[in-house]
Amino acid sequence: MKDFYVNILGMRTLFDAYVTPEYTVTYLGFAQGGRNGTGFQSGADMTAEKNNLYGLIELQQFNVSDDTLLASTKRSNTFGHVGLIVPDVVKAQEYFESKDIPILKKVNVPLSEFTGVIPNAYGLGEYAGAHIEAKKRLLKAQGLIGLEMFLMIADPDGNLIEIQQQDL
Known part of the structure; x- marks a missing residue:
């Protein structure tokens, strides 16, 4: 880490x-x-x-924990993600690709499903199943906060890192 x-x-x-x-x-x-x-x-x-x-x-x-802890990208929990703001999110995406860091969500790609690593980290995944109508509304409203413009990667422990451009 x-x-x-x-x-x-x-x-x-x-x-x-x-x-x-x-x-x-x-x-x-x-x-x-x-x-x-x-x-x-x-x-x-x-x-x-x-x-x-x-x-x-x-x-x-x-370093002596025997707990089985899961990252937010594996299962929704009380920690969602780390957020970073960068001057140019497209250049950040290019940088992470050059370092072979897996991109979980590229810039200009909206979320479209309730399953997977990003919905889990946002509390929308299959483990947070009680409020399907609220999840649907959030997916429809994601353009209001610019979510499709965000870049998403994970750190080595699987914690989601959301990267936004300074001036959207």
Whole structure:
């Protein structure tokens, strides 16, 4: 996960907190904050600034878990997706294709079904089956929010990443 967010999405490690031998929290962001833009030298430094940061992602790793956790693209859960805004979503799509990152939904392609990875992450998938009429209305209304213009990929754990253009 950390490798994907750093080497593919261009984030940097702002701070690693080794809470216990089994549990680590990593904060990732874009080049900002810290001394000389190099990240934070202590948890106190980061805590003082983190509410003013944009693009901050926190990764938690519990390396002795025996839980079977499923990503939102596998089954609807309480986490939907990570959202990113980029200057040019078409260039972002080209970039991810050049890195062999699977594209789950290309730009200019509307959602058309209630099954699959994207509907699952949006809570519309086959596991959220009680409200079919509301799902139908959302599919019809997706043009109102520009959903067909969004690019969708997943991180290595299967979490959906929705990428929008800055100015639609």
